[in-house]
Amino acid sequence: MEKTDYKNVYVFVEQRNGEIQSVGLELLGKARDLASVLNEKVIAILAGDQVKKHAQYLIEMGADEVICMDAPELKDYLTEQYSQAIYQMVQKFQPSILMFGATTIGRDLAPRLAARLGTGLTADCTKLEISEEGELMMTRPAFGGNLMATIMCTEHRPQMSTVRPGVMQKMTRDANRKGTVIDFAPNFDSSKFKVKLLKEVKEDKNAVDIQAAKILVSGGRGVGCAEGFKKLQALADVLGGQVSSSRAMVDAGVMPHDRQVGQTGKTVRPNVYFACGISGAIQHLAGMEESDYIIAINKDKYAPIFQVADLGLVGDLNKVIPLLTEKLAKEIQK
């Protein structure tokens, strides 16, 4: 392998049922940063059936080129179909960096491809940077978020990573951006297609997208029960936000898993994060510490949440929250 033959920052942009997934756009945003340091291009990989219509959108969201693979075989995500397509694309285009969202698709596809390509892969990264030598530095949490590790893949190409959704920031859409669209038709070996999709069932569990909320009112053990969460909901309603939860209240069955913030839940970065009765275990902090402004309300003045909060109030949330809701409602009406 000649390292210098491998160039540019490639992003696999996930689509589901023909809809571009947010994480792909986040990766395009990050890829722009990396590509500008390297003085290289950002190239989006768009795979599906009749998805070419999205190519211009990806250019407006940061891609310089879009490699478009339109084929009936790629309509729904299936491991082998997608592995064949992207493997062939990698062989032809030789990416230096290849990124995927750390989703159920990206985390199924990327390791399969990494093994086929015989290269390294770093899972679920939360930070990507370029070293002085122009190598990719991939940082990720390990040991349940207790430890961060920076990983490199200096002797193999492409340098592959999956990136946690909700961590990187999208570019603002720029309708004036120009780019090129390249059609690429993989040759499929259908004798290897051994898995068939029988049906896909949507469940309501992701009806609320806490990652998209600008304001989150989050509750922990200190909130105690479903009744307590109603008070948080009232505050969220006044502010146009959503209610989220720590793991404790999800495990207790009070809140659904799709509302869980943290290492085993979702990573969020709202403009304001209210941490109500949340002590601030490291696994929880891992999911919310990038929030712009953190307001913590907790009875225990030694709770670790106060170490990351921008504004901490030591007090009883059962008193503070309803009063805050009432006063805010008046303020907003003014």
Add this chain to the structure above:
Amino acid sequence: MKIVVCIKQVPDTTEIKINPATGTLIRDGVPSIMNPDDKGGLEMALRLKDQYGAEVTVITMGPPQAEAILREAFAMGADRAILLTDRAFAGADTLATSNALAGALKCIDYDLIIGGRQAIDGDTAQVGPEMAEHLQLPQISYVTNVEYDGKKNLTVKKETENGYQMLSVEMPCLLTVLATANKARYMSVAGIMEAFDKEVEIWTADKIDVDRAKLGLSGSPTRVKKSFTKAQKGAGETFEVDAEEAVNIIISKLKEKHII
């Protein structure tokens, strides 16, 4: 049916704490357990065995003390246990680990390989799919249920972000399973008694079918450059005041930040 379940011994990461003075992990006294997703995979295999009859082999790669989880698997109902242990495996990243395990699998008869989705110490979810590629097997990850038609086919439920998929796959194949797929059985008393009479087979790198250059640190394309505990951002202001005053402070800050 012959089923091989890949399991890993991990520190119980929910018990790990950081030493605030040194910023390092405190591992002393942290118990070692069978990785939860792997236990879900083992339970899935044992249920197939209960229902259809199967020979269940468990395999782990690790230091000699990893034998403990193989004994536990015996006590739950596994029939055969293999410990892959050799200094040649040390320092392996996921690719080198998958090469070692695939090399061992090439020496075992199987219809179905089951692994956990991911281990709680590394959280990569990469070893299963990488093994499947080395063995040229179809894979399904994030599995929470499996039904067997009694012949060659499995119907598999895979969790996704938006719901689930039902997939069909012909054996041989590889599945990676979530801990939430089932509630793993406890070890039985008789099982515990027997577990210590059964033989754990010890396999070294010489015993398996693999190119030695693909093992251990030298077979690992990735390198950990540094590891560190997260620098916490500095604490902001904290006030210990009555509710009325607290609310006034919050509202003035929200105004200052142009939130309201």
